[in-house]
Amino acid sequence: RKEVEQDPGPFNVPEGATVAFNCTYSNSASQSFFWYRQDCRKEPKLLMSVYSSGNEDGRFTAQLNRASQYISLLIRDSKLSDSATYLCVANAGGTSYGKLTFGQGTILTVHP
């Protein structure tokens, strides 16, 4: 089983749609979680951190369910510019360094 698993998609949605991605992690010791965005042939960029209480940043909402060990990302009112690969990330946990485990990514395409 992969440490961080994501549905690879692709998700094809029209502009204005709401889309949700889920991700599961296997290491119960993981303490920090993030969503990164990666555009084609570019570096991953931090989209948002994921906090236990859930957090929102504009059209983006992240949720964490520690009991079920899954993380979600909700995008509302999708824009063409949201088209990218979204990476779910968990830290290794239980160690003193910031090793991160990346999911393989979920591809999102927003069309007119």
Place this chain on the structure above:
Amino acid sequence: NAGVTQTPKFRVLKTGQSMTLLCAQDMNHEYMYWYRQDPGMGLRLIHYSVGEGTTAKGEVPDGYNVSRLKKQNFLLGLESAAPSQTSVYFCASSPRDSRYPQHFGDGTRLSIL
């Protein structure tokens, strides 16, 4: 405000040649990392460093060596390049506190013929 800078951006090598990829960060981060990304494989950790003068193996270390002589620099070396090392290489850095994310350079595209 450079962040993480990788050089070179592109390189083509012949099998058996050697080269060094350079990563520099100006955020005073303690930790630095080298990843490779291949189609369908996601990001895989090659080597990492938790401080100046220290390095450790990641998930796919074979065929690579690293050095961190200065806190701001992390070098990735290929002693004898192989076609299987054709990939996109990303360097990243982060603070010691694992609550904070990693920051990535914009990558080096390496082709081994």
